[in-house]
Amino acid sequence: MEPILGAMAALALGALASLLLRGSPRLARLYSCGLAGAGCALLAAACAAALGGAQAAGLTWSGWFPFAALELRLTPLGALFSALVGACGLAASVHGLSYAEEYDHRAGWLGFCYCCFLPAMALVPLAANAFTFLFFWEAMTLASFFIVVLEHENPRNRQAGWLYLVMSQGATVLILLLFLRLHGACGSWSFADFRAAGPGLPSRTRDLIFLLALVGFGTKAGLAPLHLWLPQAHPAAPGHVSACMSGVMVKTGLYGFLLVVFGFLGPGPWWWGALVLAVGAASALLGVLYAVLEPDIKRLLAYSTVENVGIIFMAAAMGLIFSSFGREAAAAAALGAALYHAVNHAAFKSLLFLAAGSVAKSSGTRDLERLGGLIKAMPRTALFFLAGCLALSALPPFNGFVSEWLTFQSLLSGFGLPGTPPRILCLLAAGALALTGGVAAATAVKAFGTGFLALPRSSGAAAAREAGRPELLALAVLAAACLALGLVPGKVLGVLSGPVAGLVGFGGVPAGAASVATSGLGGCSPAILLAAAAAAAAAAWALGRRLGGPGSARRAPTWACGMPGLTPRMEYSAAAFSKPFRRVFGFLYQPRREIRPSAPAGEYFPASIAYSAGIRQLILETLYHPPARVLMRFSHAARRLQAGSINLYLGYLLVALGVLLALFLSGRLG
Amino acid sequence: MxxxxxxxxxxxxxxxxxxxxxxxxxxxxxxxxxxxxxxxxxxxxxxxxxxxxxxxxxxxxxxxxxxxxxxxxxxxxxxxxxxxxxxxxxxxxxxxxxxxxxxxxxxxxxxxxxxxxxDNLGALWIAIEATTLASTFLVGFHRSRHAVEAAWKYIVLCTVGIAFALLGTFLFYYASARGGAPTLSWIGLAGRAGELDPGLVRLGFIFVLFGYGTKAGLAPMHTWLPDAHSQAPTPVSALLSGVLLKCALYGVLRFHILAARSLGPDFSSRLLLGFGLLSLLVATPFILVQRDFKRLLAYHSVEHVGIVAVGLGFGGFWGVYGAMLHLLNHALAKALLFLGVGDIARSFGSRRLHRFSGVLTVLPVTGALFLVGALALAGLPPLGLFVSEFIIAAQGMRSGHAAACGLLVGLIAVILAGLLYHVMPVALGAPRRRPPERPSWLESAPLAVVAVLLLVLGLCIPGPLDRTLSAIAELVSGGPRG
Amino acid sequence: MTRAGAAAFGQSLALIALAPLLAGLIKRLKATLQNRRGPDLIQPYRDLWKAMRKETVVSETASWVTLAVPYVVFGGTAAAAFLVPAALADTPLGPAGDAIALVYLLAVPRFFLALGGLDAGSAFGGMGSSREMMISSSAEPALMLALFAAALEAGTTNLGAMARRMAELGWAGFNPGLALAAAALFLVALAECGRLPVDNPATHLELTMVHEAMILEQSGRGLGLIEWAGMLKLAIFLTLLADLFLPWGAALGADWTQLGLGAALCVLKLCALAVAVALVETATAKLRLFRVPDFLGTAFVLALLALLSQGVVRIGL
Amino acid sequence: MTAAPPFWIAQTVTFLTALALVCAFALLAFRSLHLGIRVYAAQSVLLGLAGVLLGGGGVGMGVLAIGLKGAVIPWFLFKMMEEIGVRRESDPYVPPALSLGVGVALALLSYAAFKALPGLSPSVAGGFALSLTLMLLGLWSMAVGRKVIAQILGILVVENGLFVAAISTEFRLPIFIELGLAFDLLIAVMVSSLLVSRIRETYLSIDSERLNRLKG
Known part of the structure; x- marks a missing residue:
């Protein structure tokens, strides 16, 4: 536990330093990011060590509040998530060293919030009693809120910040009620007592606690109907912080859900798993379908976070279903897939957000419509972004493939379950996951293709410069991590068996070679596939050289239907690329299109045409606006209660007294 | 001495x-x-x-x-x-x-x-009546039409309300006649609480709760509060909502102890819980649609007095402990916000705060204090109110009032949304107008001290305060720290 | 390297080598169905030979992606070829990849082809990539569920074991569920390999081509490799159909007689499927682009029914 | 328990308090403010006499009540009305018939409340019930009255209710209560006169209709 306290001390020092050095932004940035990086490195190392070890080091300080002590415990599951925080924090801090120049006018305040955000997020998975968990959970939310509204001059950031804080507080209220209900049952705050009291609760209470956990932690994780804050809040934050938020903060929601449902409640009725599977599938589909249309690169990545969280919750749902039918091995495999995808997503989403941040900084815009041709100006960033895109669309050599493969395997083994309804659910979920995979690949092609290839479509994109060296270092490390995680699935599943055992009491991941991922129904080894493909490519290259000689390529202008020269206006931009999806999935987007030609100057050609297109935010309009409208109408009606005349107020007094006396007479007051 | x-x-x-x-x-x-x-x-x-x-x-x-x-x-x-x-x-x-x-x-x-x-309950009534007298002139100090109207409503409603409290005091006095010489001293009554006539105590407590409740701003007797607190000069409204409401609650608490000791905790706790939740329910719509900032803060007072009443209603050692801590936290947060709003309104020279934005960038110190006050009032963690609301909610769940606890926590979240919706455009954003004058350090220094106190109370509860609160909780709930 | 391993390795190499022959056969069959002579069978080899020797011309706006695309496409497709059992009911990279890995492995060349299309910056490449991604994302659910239906029947997702299980079952294995899965896979194959109802392989008319549009800017050796990979992909899909859904005759053991019989039967099945493809291509006209999702929707419904009958409730007797 | 008062005193006290209750109802019935002030003066005198008759500590309070509330305050109110020149009738919000009905209901409620208490002797219960009735009627008349003067009258009637409670118990209340009552009376009159003058300055009319600017 001591190294972790050391890490927290380093982060606290970073926060202090950035406050003291408000005067000189450059120093404040370097100190805050540097110390944050050091702290995260220490944290990651300590947690990684604890992942393997069985002994759960603990720390209790009872001098904090009279009714609840500060309890921290290093459980395997908690260590895994804290290690994620450490790893992503390290990469983001290194990247922030040069990236955060863009925010130098508020370097001190950003550094302070950033160095408060990371320790709070790191300590949430280590909390061992309800009050500690809630305190750091709220502190994490508040610190990230201040980062989201860092550039509060832009009203969109303010609106995003408000929505984020209000939805997070709503979720925290549900989580608070959940912990209070458990506390009411066992009279103490520590999670060990919750775990003991959980199974004994009446089934109606267990269902209530499960629903509270799903909605509360689901909102924080960004599951479908509750995800509206995520695509607005994450892009508003600076690049290196939104990487932490998207990569790791949503995982704290997952950690909370797993802790409560698996840790405290234990196996429950199978409809729990079915509900989570349905919500997960909906999140995956909705997330990716909105991502494919999104022109803003950071909002695209935020929507894809909603998709990947959906996939993780689908795998966790399979774990729930299997454990409710008493199939421990399959449940362990499914949870292994969920945790594996959580780790993978943390890696490649941080990589993509950091790269997007660098692109936004050097090209001055986040809009794919105005990017393009960056591969020539920023070749290395483009390469790392490509690696991230390959991982995002789950293509073999990279890590996205293995965890999606494992999820498919657990869905397929769902057909072994007794009874027809679970099988039909697994069937539909498998279909949804496949469609999600396909559209995710399209999103990745759009992001990389229209963003980096062909000609730059704006002066900013044309004048882009390669990212700074610390940024490239962070991106390189993360890209290597994505590749490594993809090539040694067996070893990673072995490491994950500790946390999985913590959840389902049975770590049982089938032993196999380090580079092979096996499940009940089959196995795959990305390393061998990569080797085979490389061998075939080399053979083709050799054949080409023997037959056609050195084969140096000659450069010539692209064919542009005979027009004098290729202009950036001719190439396919993001909106054009996603046009087929807009048509095919029109029922969801209900796209609208407005073309207003101005008064025709000549007979045939109008002087100018105004074109505007957009899609309807279906969820916002159907699920969020009606209750808000009702609440406001009720409030305006209620406002007439204070109508200003003193006679009315005296009437209220009389009525209140009359009611009290009537209650007294009726004896109901006891 | x-x-x-x-x-x-x-x-x-x-x-x-x-x-x-x-x-x-x-x-x-x-x-x-x-x-x-x-x-x-x-x-x-x-x-x-x-x-x-x-x-x-x-x-x-x-x-x-x-x-x-x-x-x-x-x-x-x-x-x-x-x-x-x-x-x-x-x-x-x-x-x-x-x-x-x-x-x-x-x-x-x-x-x-x-x-x-x-100690004498009659004298307590006279003192509270005297506060009404003194504060009426302070509320009407500005001699504007609105201020006079607010003062008039304040004096009429409070005087009538408090008259019933005196009737309640009579009943308690006569109830003590059963066991021996009747007395109005609180210590005497508390000592002989067992032999008081239960019927008289019940009716007496109803009148006292109605009377002092009017003064404390519990709904539906709160109607004078928004007018009085928004029209009074800022330092006075800070004192009014920060402390005067608490003195009235103190009166209710004294009688709550007597009623609890003579009738058992259920009767008076249930009444307090009812009034507390009603105050929360009444305050919520007003906070959501309020345009005038001082009235918004006044309705927040109704909400937080309701929370203290709910805390007392949940009862038990921790219910009272949380309620008293919340009383302190709210007093600090409300004073901080009222004085902050006063600063901003005076620097910009107008009460309509909704027309201004970017206060944080234009008046950094005042803006920051204003934001800290708002976040404290909303109940966000590093500041005190989160802790006291947590204790009250925990006691609510422990004492079996699960639905009331759910309603309490839910309404607090809704009110948070309403408050932040009003505060954020004012505190953040690009400044539209530079204020003609800046508040002097003398005004900001006391606010900074209060803000620091709120932060300290949010992170830990210092020893002496903890001992005082435990003593009060033992006094009121009778039970030891459980 | 046991005999079985060598045989499996040999069969994959044969598949890669004979893919252009299969494509030539289909062109020749289409020609005879349309009452014309058509090119002879080995014409695709001559095209590849010519392409390999031609000079590579690359557009000025293209980046290293365009140069890397041919090798990634050919490498990925060839690796996929090693996963598919043809004559022998076993695959050289048995444990390395199963049905789901095959689907995702085939996704890699498609991903890079799309990027190659966008790289040159011409409108045609972008249009091709956008349409290709839309078609493939609509096809993936049907493909995945069809393979799941077969996997459920065989109790494993390993392709070799599935072929072996089908061979052992013989005629008993041919139940309605698998027939539906075969139909779904056939429709998906047409869409994935850019055959007629979805995309016209023979045309260069800008508005209709999808696969061709992406490789418009490729030339010389790269173009040759991509064409070869395209033909190989068609061969892979047809072999998959032959093994999983036309059960009888795949060689179980590794001795010469069984291998010879298996190879012969496999060639026979591929020719039958080639005739089917040719028939479909001459009988149907090209669908409008936004009718393709409905086409693939039917494939998805077929696959859904197949999986329902395999996994949930047996359709028929 | 001091000795119960002799029979004839009890009878007259009951008679006097009954008359006071009638006065309270009369206040609701009559439209004119002048008449209202005279009715209030009569009520105060009646209650003062009852207090004197009951003896003990009540004598001082009774004399004070008769002198102060019977004469000084009504004179003060008359002077204030002339100064303001208010029109004579009070045109209440609710027609007199309905307000009387509500008054009766409030009276029944008060008596039921105190009758329900087992431990009380009938006379004391009657006393408290009467005081609660007077207070509720005072509150009701304030709620109904449209003029600011009506509200002041209402407060004074409520204060009379308290006076009844003070004299109705056989134990004499400590001087604090009497001081409190007098203090409360002083406040009601002094502050209201001050405020009425300030309201007149600003609104130039004391119709409480104009006093509802502060809304929401």
Whole structure:
């Protein structure tokens, strides 16, 4: 536990330093990011060590509040998530060293919030009693809120910040009620007592606690109907912080859900798993379908976070279903897939957000419509972004493939379950996951293709410069991590068996070679596939050289239907690329299109045409606006209660007294 | 002797201000007077903490843990407001009326201190009636049409309300006749609580709760509160909502102890819980659609008084502990926000805060304090109110009021959304207009101290405060720390 | 390297080598169905030979992606070829990849082809990539569920074991569920390999081509490799159909007689499927682009029914 | 328990308090403010006499009540009305018939409340019930009255209710209560006169209709 306290001390020092050095932004940035990086490195190392070890080091300080002590415990599951925080924090801090120049006018305040955000997020998975968990959970939310509204001059950031804080507080209220209900049952705050009291609760209470956990932690994780804050809040934050938020903060929601449902409640009725599977599938589909249309690169990545969280919750749902039918091995495999995808997503989403941040900084815009041709100006960033895109669309050599493969395997083994309804659910979920995979690949092609290839479509994109060296270092490390995680699935599943055992009491991941991922129904080894493909490519290259000689390529202008020269206006931009999806999935987007030609100057050609297109935010309009409208109408009606005349107020007094006396007479007051 | 000094100090200050026509002198006397009052209060509180309850004048004055706690809050906040009003009122008050203002201000403080210290319930009623008198003139100080209307409603509604409290006091007095010589001394009644006539106690508590509830701003008797608090000068409204409501609640609490000891905790707790939840429900719609900032803060007072009542309603050691802690936290947060809003309104020269944005960038110190106050009021963690609301909610769930606890926590979240929706455009965003003048350091210093206190209370509960709150909780709930 | 391993390795190499022959056969069959002589069978080899020797011309706006695309496409497709059992009911990279891995492995060349299309910056490449991604994302659910239906029947997702299980079952294995899965896979094959109802392989008309549009800017050796990979992909899909859904005759053991018989039967099945493809291509006209999702929707419904009958409730007797 | 008062005194006290109750109802019925003030004066005198007759501590309070509330305050109110020149009738919000009905209901409620208490002797219960009735009627008349003067009258009637409670118990209340009552009376009159004058300055009319600017 001591190294972790050391890490927290380093982060606290970073926060202090950035406050003291408000005067000189450059120093404040370097100190805050540097110390944050050091702290995260220490944290990651300590947690990684604890992942393997069985002994759960603990720390209790009872001098904090009279009714609840500060309890921290290093459980395997908690260590895994804290290690994620450490790893992503390290990469983001290194990247922030040069990236955060863009925010130098508020370097001190950003550094302070950033160095408060990371320790709070790191300590949430280590909390061992309800009050500690809630305190750091709220502190994490508040610190990230201040980062989201860092550039509060832009009203969109303010609106995003408000929505984020209000939805997070709503979720925290549900989580608070959940912990209070458990506390009411066992009279103490520590999670060990919750775990003991959980199974004994009446089934109606267990269902209530499960629903509270799903909605509360689901909102924080960004599951479908509750995800509206995520695509607005994450892009508003600076690049290196939104990487932490998207990569790791949503995982704290997952950690909370797993802790409560698996840790405290234990196996429950199978409809729990079915509900989570349905919500997960909906999140995956909705997330990716909105991502494919999104022109803003950071909002695209935020929507894809909603998709990947959906996939993780689908795998966790399979774990729930299997454990409710008493199939421990399959449940362990499914949870292994969920945790594996959580780790993978943390890696490649941080990589993509950091790269997007660098692109936004050097090209001055986040809009794919105005990017393009960056591969020539920023070749290395483009390469790392490509690696991230390959991982995002789950293509073999990279890590996205293995965890999606494992999820498919657990869905397929769902057909072994007794009874027809679970099988039909697994069937539909498998279909949804496949469609999600396909559209995710399209999103990745759009992001990389229209963003980096062909000609730059704006002066900013044309004048882009390669990212700074610390940024490239962070991106390189993360890209290597994505590749490594993809090539040694067996070893990673072995490491994950500790946390999985913590959840389902049975770590049982089938032993196999380090580079092979096996499940009940089959196995795959990305390393061998990569080797085979490389061998075939080399053979083709050799054949080409023997037959056609050195084969140096000659450069010539692209064919542009005979027009004098290729202009950036001719190439396919993001909106054009996603046009087929807009048509095919029109029922969801209900796209609208407005073309207003101005008064025709000549007979045939109008002087100018105004074109505007957009899609309807279906969820916002159907699920969020009606209750808000009702609440406001009720409030305006209620406002007439204070109508200003003193006679009315005296009437209220009389009525209140009359009611009290009537209650007294009726004896109901006891 | 310390007991008397606490009451006399503000009275003497009031007299001195009254006699001295010169405004500057009045300001100096005011500062010295409030500092002296705070010193006496602190001394007394320390004394009570060390040596237990103190009696003076043959039992007429009594200072137990509850009184000491209240004295400290009243004295501290009146000191903060006094310091603030030196700079603020110099620009606001019409010439020559300043010494009247300070005289009334300190008279008002002394009545509140008297109400908290006196043991005789009749005298308690008189003191609270005296606070109404003093504060009416302060509310109507601006002589504008709105201020006069607010003062008129305030005096009429409160006088009528409190009359019923006196009837309730009569009933308690007559109820004590059954066991022997009737008495109005609280200690006497508390001692003989067992033999009081239960029927009379029930009816008496209903009238007392109705009476002092009107003064405390519990719904539906709260209608005077938004008008009075929004029209009064800022330092006065800070004192009104920060402390005066609490003194009325103190009155209710004294009778709650008597009723709990004679009838068992259920009767009075259920009433308090009912009124508390009703206050929360009534305050929520008003907060969501409020345009005027001071009225918004006034409705927040109704909400937080409701939360304290709910805390007392949940009862038990931790219910009372949380309620008292919330009382302190809210007093600090409300004072911080009212004074902050006063600063901003005066710097921009208009009350319509919705027309201004980017206060944080234009007035960094005041904007930051304003934001801290708003986040505290919303109940966000590093600041005190989160802790007290957590304790109350926990006790709610433990004592079986699961639905009430759910409603409490849900409404707090809705109110958070409403408050932030109003506060964020004002505090953040690009500034549209530069304010003609900046608040002086004298105004911002006391606010900074209050903000730091809120932060400290949010992170941990210092030893002496914890001991005081435990003593109060044991006094009220009778049970040990469980 | 046991005999079985060598045989499996040999069969994959044969598949890669004979893919252009299969494509030539289909062109020749289409020609005879349309009453014309058509090119002879080995014409695709001559095209590849010519392409390999031609000079590579790359557009000025293109980046290293365009140069890397041919090798990634050919490498990925060839690796996929090693996963598919043809004559022998076993695959050289048995444990390395199963049905799901095959689907995702085939996704890699498609991903890079799309990027190659966008790289040159011409409108045609972008249009091709956008349409290709839309078609493939609509096809993936049907493909995945069809393979799941077969996997459920065989109790494993390993392709070799599935072929072996089908061979052992013989005629008993041919139940309605698998027939539906075969139909779904056939429709998906047409869409994935850019055959007629979805995309016209023979045309260069800008508005209709999808696969061709992406490789418009490729030339010389790269173009040759991509064409070869396209033909190989068609061969892979047809072999998959032959093994999983036309059960009888795959060689179980590794001795010469069984291998010879298996190879012969496999060639026979591929010719039958080639005739089917040719028939479909001459009988149907090209669908409008936004009718393709409905086409693939039917494939998805077929696959859904197949999986329902395999996993949930047996359709028929 | 001091000795119960002799029979004839009890009878007259009951008679006097009954008359006071009638006065309270009369206040609701009559439209004119002048008449209202005279009715209030009569009520105060009646209650004062009852207090004197009951003896003990009540004598001082009774004399004070008769003198102060019977004469000084009504004179003060008359002077204030002339100064303001208010029109004579009070045109209440609710027609007199309905307000009387509500008054009766409030009276029944008060008597039921105190009758329900087992431990009380009938005379004391009657006393408290009467005081609660007077207070509720005072509150009701304030709620109904449109003029600011009506509200002041209402407060004074409520205060009379308290006076009844003070004298109705056989134990004499400590001087604090009497002081409290007098203090409360002083406040009601002094502050209201001050405020009425300030309202007149600003609104130039004391119709409480104009006093509802502060809304929401």
């Amino acid at each position: 310390a007991l008397l000094s606490v009451c006399l100090a503000p009275l003497l200050t009031a007299l001195a201000c009254l006699l001295d026509r010169d405004d500057r002198a009045a300001e100096r006397i005011n500062v010295m007077g409030s500092a002296a009052t705070f010193a006496c209060a602190a001394l007394l509180a320390a004394g009570v903490l060390r040596r237990g309850p103190l009696l003076a004048w043959g039992g007429f004055f009594r200072a137990d843990a509850l009184s000491a706690f209240m004295i400290l809050i009243v004295a501290f906040l009146s000191l903060v407001s006094a310091l603030y009003s030196v700079a603020y009122m110099r620009r606001e008050a019409p010439a020559g009326a300043l010494h009247w203002y300070y005289a009334l201000y300190h008279a008002f403080t002394s009545t509140m201190l008297l109400a908290v210290l006196v």
